[in-house]
Each structure stands twice: as C-alpha cells, then as structure tokens.
Amino acid sequence: MTILDRIIERKREEVASARGQSDLREQRSRCRDAEPVRGFAAALSVRAETGTAIIAEVKKGSPSKGVIREDFDPLAIAAAYERGGAACLSVLTDRDFFHGELAYLEQIRRQVALPLLRKDFIIDRYQLYQSRAAGADAVLLIAAALEPAQLEDFAAEAAELELDVLLEVHDEAELAKSAGAAVPMIGINNRDLKTFHTDLAVSERLLPLLPRDCLPVAESGLHCRDDIERLLRAGARAFLVGESLMREADPAVKLYELLGTNGGTHV
Numbered sequence: 312m313t314i315l316d317r318i319i320e321r322k323r324e325e326v327a328s329a330r331g332q333s334d335l336r337e338q339r340s341r342c343r344d345a346e347p348v349r350g351f352a353a354a355l356s357v358r359a360e361t362g363t364a365i366i367a368e369v370k371k372g373s374p375s376k377g378v379i380r381e382d383f384d385p386l387a388i389a390a391a392y393e394r395g396g397a398a399c400l401s402v403l404t405d406r407d408f409f410h411g412e413l414a415y416l417e418q419i420r421r422q423v424a425l426p427l428l429r430k431d432f433i434i435d436r437y438q439l440y441q442s443r444a445a446g447a448d449a450v451l452l453i454a455a456a457l458e459p460a461q462l463e464d465f466a467a468e469a470a471e472l473e474l475d476v477l478l479e480v481h482d483e484a485e486l487a488k489s490a491g492a493a494v495p496m497i498g499i500n501n502r503d504l505k506t507f508h509t510d511l512a513v514s515e516r517l518l519p520l521l522p523r524d525c526l527p528v529a530e531s532g533l534h535c536r537d538d539i540e541r542l543l544r545a546g547a548r549a550f551l552v553g554e555s556l557m558r559e560a561d562p563a564v565k566l567y568e569l570l571g572t573n574g575g576t577h578v
C-alpha cells in the first residue's frame with residue numbers, strides 16, 4: 312500500500328465524519344452565503360504577464376519531511392507571503408499527514424486579500440462545497456487519486472461553485488486520464504506522491520504536452536531562482552512553492568529571491 316493509498320483511505324473516514332457533523336445541504340447553504348471568489352487562475356495569469364507568478368504554500372509538514380517548521384503561525388506566514396509578493400496562496404488543510412487544518416484557510420481568508428487554494432486530497436464532492444464554504448477560491452484535484460469520470464464530474468461541479476481547479480498530474484498516463492476534465496490550470500507535480508522522489512525533469516518532460524488553453528503550473532521541489540528560471544524556459548507560467556519558503560525565518564525574503572528581478576513589478 313502506497314502512502315497515497317493510506318491518505319485516501321483516511322480521507323474517506325474524515326469525509327464520513329464531517330458529513331455527520333454538517334451534511335451536504337448545510338454546506339450548500341453555507342456556499343450560498345459565502346463571499347464572491349477572488350479569481351485564482353486570473354490572478355496567476357495576470358502576474359505571469361509582468362513577473363513571476365508564485366503560489367506560496369502554508370505547509371507545516373509533510374509525510375516525507377515530517378515537521379518542516381516548528382514555529383508555525385499560519386496567519387503570520389500568509390501575511391509574509393502577501394508582503395513578499397506571492398500572486399496566490401495555497402493552504403494545506405490535511406491534518407493527519409500534512410499537519411494542516413481547514414480552519415487555517417478560514418482564518419487566512421479573513422485577513423489576507425490574495426486568492427486561496429485549498430490543498431487537500433479531494434475524493435468526494437462534499438469537499439468541494441466544504442472548500443467553497445470555508446473561503447477557498449480554488450481546489451486541487453489529484454489525477455493519481457481519482458478516476459477519469461470523477462475528475463470530469465468534480466471539475467464541472469467545482470466550476471459551478473466558481474472554484475478554479477488546479478488539476479495535478481505527475482506523468483503521461485495521468486495527463487491522458489485527465490483529458491476529459493475542463494480545468495483552467497494544470498499542475499505538474501515534480502514529486503511522485505507514491506515514492507516522494509522529486510525531480511524537476513518531470514516538469515520539463517510534461518510541460519510541452521499540456522493543452523494550450525490551460526495555465527501550466529510547476530509544483531514542488533523549487534528551491535532557488537535558478538530552479539524557477541529553468542522551468543520558465545521549459546514553459547511553466549506559475550510555480551507552487553512550499554518547503555523552501557517555510558524553512559526561512561522570514562519567508563518574504565526568500566520570496567523576493569525566487570521572484571528574481573521581475574519580482575519588483577508586483578506592487
């Protein structure tokens with residue numbers, strides 16, 4: 312059994328228990344009361360025109376690295392990311408494997424103006440409603456975790472909720488399996504979720520294969536400006552970065568470095 316299988320198994324239990332506390336009808340009605348979304352994909356595209364579009368991730372830890380940042384204040388980190396010039400934020404909300412909380416996203420939403428991605432393992436439509444109700448502007452759909460029909464259905468249902476989907480793939484087979492899903496953004500995860508091995512060459516190999524009408528996002532394993540420039544050359548238009556920012560005392564300073572000379576255009 313891979314780590315991804317274990318996460319998915321646990322996620323089914325979590326969703327069942329969440330439904331027990333607040334059913335789909337209730338989540339739907341919370342969605343109706345939710346504030347309008349702040350366009351996530353649009354914010355990335357606009358930034359990519361003038362500078363480097365970075366999605367900065369609020370991530371306390373992961374199964375491969377354990378706790379990445381002991382001194383973890385999600386609001387302070389989100390504020391530093393905003394100050395440092397991130398185009399959008401990603402908030403890890405998985406508790407058992409990534410030390411996240413859905414409450415972090417709700418709190419950040421109230422204090423930071425940037426669009427937010429709920430980063431979790433979505434395996435049930437219930438989580439789409441839960442995400443929108445919590446204040447997410449976008450959700451992640453992981454091709455490795457879903458069947459083609461689910462990818463298609465979840466993408467359509469997310470769009471109805473006005474959530475932008477970042478569809479994540481790691482190889483050619485996952486890309487082929489995602490072909491039926493209409494999404495604004497495709498993320499190439501440089502990390503294999505089954506082995507945790509990370510290699511930027513994965514993005515270089517897959518970027519040329521992405522459909523032209525999707526915003527190509529490179530995810531994971533980005534540590535310095537050279538990494539960003541390498542994948543800009545390969546065709547990436549946005550970048551999802553967690554660990555290398557979370558390991559810095561002041562994540563804003565690391566962001567300036569990753570943004571490079573183009574970063575100054577963000578204000």
Ligand SMILES: O=P(O)(O)OC[C@@H](O)[C@@H](O)c1c[nH]c2ccccc12
Nearest residue numbers: 500530531532533551552553554555
């Ligand atoms: O911390 P990194 O190597 O910069 O990676 C960030 C992000 O890409 C990674 O957290 C991630 C990508 N896809 C995921 C799916 C689930 C959980 C986490 C992830």
